Amino acid sequence: MAEAGKTLGDLLAAARNRLAEAGISDAALDARLLVEHFTRTTRTDALARPEQPVDGERVKAVEAALDLRLGGMPVHRIIGRREFYGLDLTLAPETLEPRPDTETLVDLVLAQARRNDGEDRPWRILDLGTGTGAIALALLSALPQASAVGADISAQALATAEHNADINGYAGRFSTRLSDWFAKIEGCYDFIVSNPPYIRDEDWRGLSREVREFDPQRALVAGADGLDAYRAIVVGCSDHLGIGGMVAVEIGHDQKDAVTQLFAARSFRLVAAASDLAGHDRALIFVRSQ
Incomplete structure (x- = not known):
């Protein structure tokens, strides 16, 4: 496949066959994404001018990318970017790859904002463990007067989030803070949001190779019961919520009751929950009890 003179159609077919023969489940899609990215072509090009x-x-370059994919690297890690909530986001080794399930959390927060004072209020948002900035930037894309702070323990993640804010046009409403949860956070917010680590220690080895070897472990694993991050959030959030402020978190599919109990013990009540496309519990939003 390395010889010069290949046509785009030939290259796509060869890439697809190579991945399929290796047992890659989404061989056709992965081949298309890799070929388009490294040849700087589009799907229209492949259909109209194969x-x-x-x-x-x-x-x-395509061959090298296929080698990486066959080695277990996810296709979006190879490309170095992923779409999330209509945004084009750059990835880095110390950021999670944003996934569609997390859009459930964004939708839940937006529903609450619209139900309260509407989209045009100058909402103040704190995104804990911001990573690529995905959640905060998605919220800014739908709330034109809002501002957001992305906090993370990783300087590389914060640099990536700042870059993503810039390329998507939200740099003026987005800032970052290097902080271990609330340690360096100041001020109060209308929404504190987070997709925290929630994998149990014992479940780490059972994750797929694509996740285990290429997503940062500290962004995924949260102690023996997977709840350590929620404990940190619920302990610190009260000092940083404005009047009527809410805390919204992504959860593992079997953690709704446990997380709700943690928040209830700190006088927070569950006001809304949402399931992902597979029907699993995925996002919760809490408010302080009166």
Whole structure:
């Protein structure tokens, strides 16, 4: 496949076959994404002009990308970016790859904002463990007067989030803070949001290779019961919530009752919950009890 003179159609077919033969479940999609990215073509190009030639250097780049995919690296890690809530987000080694399930949390927060004072209020948002900035930036994209702070323990993650805010046009309403949960956080917020680590220690080895080897472990694993991060959030959030402020978190599929109990013990009540596309409990939102 490395020879020069391949057509785009040939390259796509060869890439798809190579991944399929190796047992990659989404071989056709992964092949298309990799070929499009490294040849700088589009799906329209492949459909309208499959006979167009691809130069040797770009063929080699596709081959190298396929080698990485066959080695277990997820396709979006290879490309270095992923779409989330209509945003184009750059990834880094110390950030999670944003996944569609997390859009459930964004939708839940937006529903509460609209139910309260509407989209045009200058909402103040704190995104704990912001990573790529996905949650905060998705909220800013739908709340035109809102501002957000993305907090993370990783300087690389914060640099990535700042870059994503810039390329998506939200740099003026987004800032970052290097902080271990609330340690360096000041002020009060209308929404404190987080997709925290929630995998149990014993479940780490059972994760797929794509997650275990390429997502940062400290962004996924949270103690023996998977609840350590929620404990940190519920202990610290009261000092940083404005009047009527809410805390919204993503959860594991079997953690709704346990997380609700943790918040209830600190005088928070559950006001809304949402399931992901698979029907699993995925997001909860709490308010302080009166």
